[in-house]
Amino acid sequence: MEKEKISSLQLFMLMTGFLFGSTLIINPITSAKNDGWLAIIIGGIGGTLLLRMYATISALNPFKNFAEILKSHLGKVLGNVLALLYVWYFTHLASLVLRNFGSFMTTTAYLYTPLEVIIVIFAIIIVYAVNSGIEVVSRVSKILVPVIPVIAVLISIGIVTVHDFTAFLPLLENGIQPVIKAAYAFLTFPFGETIAFLMIFPHLNRRENLRRVSALSALSATGLFLFIFFRDITALGSHFIYQATYVPHITSVLIPGINLEPLFDINLLIGGGIKIAICLYAASTMLADIIGAGDYRKLTTALLTFCVVLSIWIYENIFEMFNWAENVWPYYSIPFQFAIPLILLLLSLKNKNKANTTESAEQ
């Protein structure tokens, strides 16, 4: 494994940026309507626990990346097969974010620019960042991620005159079921996707901070989502939120006399860029590990080419994209985000107990 090291603060910024990612474009909690805040809280608590599970897996397997953990616990053959599936999963995720970003840009800002052009320009910048190394990506995120909450607050201040503070009432108007469904969707997107960080965790310079940093970034992202939800619902109302395609974008264009839309686009560039960079890094490092390539940079261009084509190939239109993200993604993610990590956690705990027993017997 390469010797790149990242600090706790850099990891925190990376994770927060990743969690923010494209969640603003495809909002998984809209189905809960005015109870969305409850879904965010439930999903956020679940997400914090999930991230803690991923951090524990990494802490129990020190200095091993995800591919090495898979191989050490499940054997070379099964480990490599699962690693290959994860390469697909991360590549797929990177393509989805690229497509979300491209569709958003061509729908709201660059109406006459072809989708492919937006995606390729964004992708070339990202491959440059990934090839520069994870240390560079984390340093950039340390500078750029703090901009996200600042912009969210700026937009909120701008629309302070158009608030209806009772918009999220009545409570549980449609029962608890839509809230649970939305909370689960919020858990899988974005929290479960942080499984890609199992490839980043070994680079952390102070490993004792791993669990704390993961939990803190999950809680910060939840807080920020909650803030944005209350801002949007009090400005637009629950009915409009349910009907609209890009809710935060509409909120940002509501401000009279000033156009804050570009600021919102910057938020997406930062969050989406970090998310794609992490996914591409995870996929190429895993693939390099499987084929014994040594350096992941040898494969980034090929994987990115595939990501670009896949992002255009995967959906015919944005409605298909929204439908898939809401109805298929949460179930498709179960083995990758819950089942396999849970098995790895149990095997890691078992191996640790075994090692402790052997150690005490020797003494």
Add this chain to the structure above:
Amino acid sequence: MMLILAILAVLSIHDVRKFIKAKESFRVIATYTFIAVLSLILGFLISIGKRPSSPAEWIQKILQAIGVIK
């Protein structure tokens, strides 16, 4: 789309040439070539309007077949 494919093809050829010069292992060259060629073929099919059914559709069909989604 064709222009973008051409740019990506040039990038890929440049990389493969570098691999051959540096006497990279067969596995790396084969994997790289497989992914790049697959992407370029798919891109070409999409650009000429013969889009094959996408992985999103396959995944949806598999999940429907095992009864996870309706």
